[in-house]
Amino acid sequence: MRSVIESPVPSAAQARVIAAAQKLFARHGVGGTSLQMIADELGVTKAAVYHQYRTRDEIVLAAARAELDILAAVVATAEEEPSPQRARDALIDGIVDLTVDRRRTVSTILGDPVIAGFFDDDEQFREVMHQMRRLLVGEDASAEARVRLAMLLAAISGAATHPFVRDLDDDTLREQLSELARRFLGLRG
Amino acid sequence: MRSVIESPVPSAAQARVIAAAQKLFARHGVGGTSLQMIADELGVTKAAVYHQYRTRDEIVLAAARAELDILAAVVATAEEEPSPQRARDALIDGIVDLTVDRRRTVSTILGDPVIAGFFDDDEQFREVMHQMRRLLVGEDASAEARVRLAMLLAAISGAATHPFVRDLDDDTLREQLSELARRFLGLRG
DNA sequence: GTCTATAGTGCGATAGAC
DNA sequence: GTCTATCGCACTATAGAC
Numbered sequence: 191m192r193s194v195i196e197s198p199v200p201s202a203a204q205a206r207v208i209a210a211a212q213k214l215f216a217r218h219g220v221g222g223t224s225l226q227m228i229a230d231e232l233g234v235t236k237a238a239v240y241h242q243y244r245t246r247d248e249i250v251l252a253a254a255r256a257e258l259d260i261l262a263a264v265v266a267t268a269e270e271e272p273s274p275q276r277a278r279d280a281l282i283d284g285i286v287d288l289t290v291d292r293r294r295t296v297s298t299i300l301g302d303p304v305i306a307g308f309f310d311d312d313e314q315f316r317e318v319m320h321q322m323r324r325l326l327v328g329e330d331a332s333a334e335a336r337v338r339l340a341m342l343l344a345a346i347s348g349a350a351t352h353p354f355v356r357d358l359d360d361d362t363l364r365e366q367l368s369e370l371a372r373r374f375l376g377l378r379g
Numbered sequence: 380m381r382s383v384i385e386s387p388v389p390s391a392a393q394a395r396v397i398a399a400a401q402k403l404f405a406r407h408g409v410g411g412t413s414l415q416m417i418a419d420e421l422g423v424t425k426a427a428v429y430h431q432y433r434t435r436d437e438i439v440l441a442a443a444r445a446e447l448d449i450l451a452a453v454v455a456t457a458e459e460e461p462s463p464q465r466a467r468d469a470l471i472d473g474i475v476d477l478t479v480d481r482r483r484t485v486s487t488i489l490g491d492p493v494i495a496g497f498f499d500d501d502e503q504f505r506e507v508m509h510q511m512r513r514l515l516v517g518e519d520a521s522a523e524a525r526v527r528l529a530m531l532l533a534a535i536s537g538a539a540t541h542p543f544v545r546d547l548d549d550d551t552l553r554e555q556l557s558e559l560a561r562r563f564l565g566l567r568g
Numbered sequence: 569g570t571c572t573a574t575a576g577t578g579c580g581a582t583a584g585a586c
Numbered sequence: 587g588t589c590t591a592t593c594g595c596a597c598t599a600t601a602g603a604c
Contacts, residue, residue: 203587216492217492218410218492218493219408219409219410219411219491219492219493220408220410220411221407221408221409221410221411221412222408222409222410222411222492222493223410224578224579224580225579225580225581226578226579226580234587234588234589235588235589235590236579236580236581237581237582237583237587237588237589237590237591238587238588238589240580240581240582241587241588242587244581245580245581246579246580246581294492297490298490298492301486301487301490301537302408303405303406303407303408303411303483303487304407304408304411306540310542319542319543323543333547333551333552333555334555334558334559336543336544336547337538337543337544337547337552337555337556337559338555338559339543340537340538340541340543340544341534341535341537341538341556341559341560341563342534343537343538343541344533344534344536344537344538344541345530345531345533345534345537346530347533347537348490348529348530348532348533348534348536348537349526349529349530349532349533349534351495352529352532352533353499353508354508354512354525354526354528354529355525355526355529358522358525358526362522363522363526366522366523366526366527367526367530370523370526370527370530370566371530373566374530374563374566377559377562377563377566392569413596413597413598414597414598414599415596415597415598423569423570423571424570424571424572425597425598425599426570426571426572426573426599426600426601427569427570427571429598429599429600430569430570431569433599434598434599435597435598435599
């Protein structure tokens with residue numbers, strides 16, 4: 191089942207603003223990134239950036255939304271798999287790929303307290319989370335299942351930025367994350 | 380073995396600044412917290428805060444260092460356990476307690492990109508990480524052990540702030556985190 | 569240890585020309 | 587879609603009185 195919630199598709203110029211913002215958020219944090227920095231990164235003036243988005247908050251929201259859209263696409267692809275097992279595996283691999291490809295970006299942006307606040311009551315965010323939960327632990331709503339799920343998602347995105355794994359190449363990291371995530375999820379009491 | 384690296388002990392007034400800063404960092408992010416906000420939180424003026432620390436960066440560093448000191452104390456306590464198994468269990472429980480007690484604080488502060496940069500070449504940080512590594516996976520330096528360790532630490536601190544577990548009470552969360560962490564670490568290929 | 573007052577800078581945001 | 591120019595404001599930081 192596809193998500194019924196659609197984000198507005200950014201124009202090419204907006205997409206450039208978003209990409210610049212995400213890059214800077216990952217390096218300096220959301221609160222540590224100014225409009226001037228985004229403009230400089232793009233090689234234009236602040237006024238040009240304001241032509242794409244009316245406030246700084248809109249840029250932050252659009253950048254966070256774009257990150258969430260990528261995750262939603264991974265979830266939607268996984269849901270098209272024919273069996274629950276294959277859907278589960280596809281989701282894990284999708285999240286691992288996404289995280290390793292973008293290393294700091296995903297965890298820093300989705301982990302930022304300001305963005306977490308934005309998403310607190312966000313319908314798309316809740317739907318994506320709900321879909322992931324159903325794919326990974328089914329209808330099990332026990333405390334154990336929820337903690338296990340939260341740990342799994344935090345482990346994948348958090349581990350990719352950890353100093354312990356900094357000198358691992360992407361392929362090795364992907365392989366290990368995927369394998370360990372699958373085994374962690376398969377744990378039975 | 381105790382850490383040989385000691386942080387300067389903050390005065391009472393400095394400790395209040397640090398506590399206020401940590402609270403605000405958790406809510407607004409490091410870059411999103413101004414000196415004015417810290418002063419307001421304490422009910423004093425900016426000049427009074429500047430009397431304790433000469434620059435904003437020093438406050439950020441002191442707050443991060445204080446967080447690291449707590450973690451270092453947990454590691455030191457675990458190292459005094461008589462057997463490797465008990466040391467490992469004590470470390471896991473210590474990290475879980477720390478994370479649940481302080482929920483957003485630990486992961487937001489240690490996960491902030493600016494603070495991660497501060498700690499990149501920090502000796503105390505490296506030593507604490509090294510000690511944790513030795514306690515949890517011994518001398519195993521394989522890619523698998525390193526990824527497993529990074530995942531474990533990210534899973535504990537990240538899961539505590541995850542929306543999936545928001546409505547769990549502290550005791551339940553502690554119990555589940557501790558149990559699942561121990562099982563994850565015990566996984567054998 | 570806290571205050572008032574202030575300097576200097578960079579911020580978010582807007583107006584209007586091209 | 588980009589620019590220059592500007593407004594008003596909040597910021598970091600300092601000086602000096604109490």
